[in-house]
Amino acid sequence: MKEKITGRDAAKGITKVSKQRPPVLGEVEKLLLLLIEQKQRAGDSVTKAIICEKVKALHADLLNQQPGTSADAEGFKASRRWFERFKTRSGIHSMVRHGEAASSNVAAAEEFATEFLEVMVSEHYLPQQVFNCDETGLFWKRMPKRTFITEEETSLPGHKPMKDRLSLLFCANASGDLKIKPLLVYHSENPRASKKHKANKEQLSVLWQSNRKAWVTRSLFVKWVNVVFGPAVKQYLVDNNLPLKAILLMDNAPAHPPGLEKDLLEDFNFIKVMFLLPNTTSKLQPMDQQVISNF
Missing domain, CATH: 3.30.420 (Nucleotidyltransferase; domain 5)
Structure with missing residues (x-):
């Protein structure tokens, strides 16, 4: 899995990297995108709530593996602002699995x-x-109707x-x-x-x-x-x-x-x-x- 993350093509998925962001967060987002792809191939739904919970868990796991990252010790919040920026950086978008329009007078x-x-x-x-x-x-x-898929x-x-x-x-x-x-x-x-x-x-x-x-x-x-x-x-x-x-x-x-x-x-x-x-x-x-x- 580590080789997949480090060798991933930056032109697809995570396309913008900010120097102000902690390096560990960039690694977390790459891993997160791989997990989204796996769920997508399996036909599983990926909601915003699932993504936010998963990224917080991944962030905590990577911090435990990298004891020198004291700047991130306070924890990662997975805020709405982060999620919107992650969508822009990664190109994921939301789709409805099926639906029916209702007529109205x-x-x-x-x-x-x-x-x-x-x-x-x-x-x-x-x-x-x-x-x-x-x-x-x-x-x-x-399962939820809406799921995020890759760009x-x-x-x-x-x-x-x-x-x-x-x-x-x-x-x-x-x-x-x-x-x-x-x-x-x-x-x-x-x-x-x-x-x-x-x-x-x-x-x-x-x-x-x-x-x-x-x-x-x-x-x-x-x-x-x-x-x-x-x-x-x-x-x-x-x-x-x-x-x-x-x-x-x-x-x-x-x-x-x-x-x-x-x-x-x-x-x-x-x-x-x-x-x-x-x-x-x-x-x-x-x-x-x-x-x-x-x-």
Whole structure:
């Protein structure tokens, strides 16, 4: 490996070397680029987080092998600034493995936003009283979609993703100070790990439900509203001395049926349900504005 690093062609990969940078860092980046190439050939994903963790480990290892490098003893931070400069020096770039563009109706989104604001103003809703919920599928064994590849490559080999998935429903208010316990739907009611460790689902930070396809259905959604959402919102409004009224904003997915108010328990008839217009969720859905992706 040492011979590969020292003999690497500087015209490819690390192309710019600063005299102000510690020599050990240049060696680390050469080794890092070789590792990225290895993962690229293997079809593995290489994210920014992976690169930053790997470079810190490599830096520490090389320092241990070179006891005279006291100037680097404080440790290497792998900051955002370093990462951006490393991309420039090495020529690595980010690619999405696969993706699908979503259509959106911009005019309808703008019209709905105006109408929704009018409802909030005319009926005196505060951000604390406005809630949004949305589902997402979590392929919890799947590799990341995006990976960094070397400058010479323009494509990368495909890979067969793991398909073990579950569904999650997230919900929070517009002020961000109340995050409702999520709904989790898995294809197994009692997974092997749950049985082995005798897990108590009542103590989980999610409402665990199950069906064969791990989908959020109407019955499961209504149960979540009456068992989790309604009680949490009511207690929150009482604790904060807020009027007993709230808006639940969501898209018109099959699990979110029209007339949902009829399925609410009597204690929660203060909840007003509003639906986003079709093809506007990519523009308007709050949970799609990096909340789910950050999770």
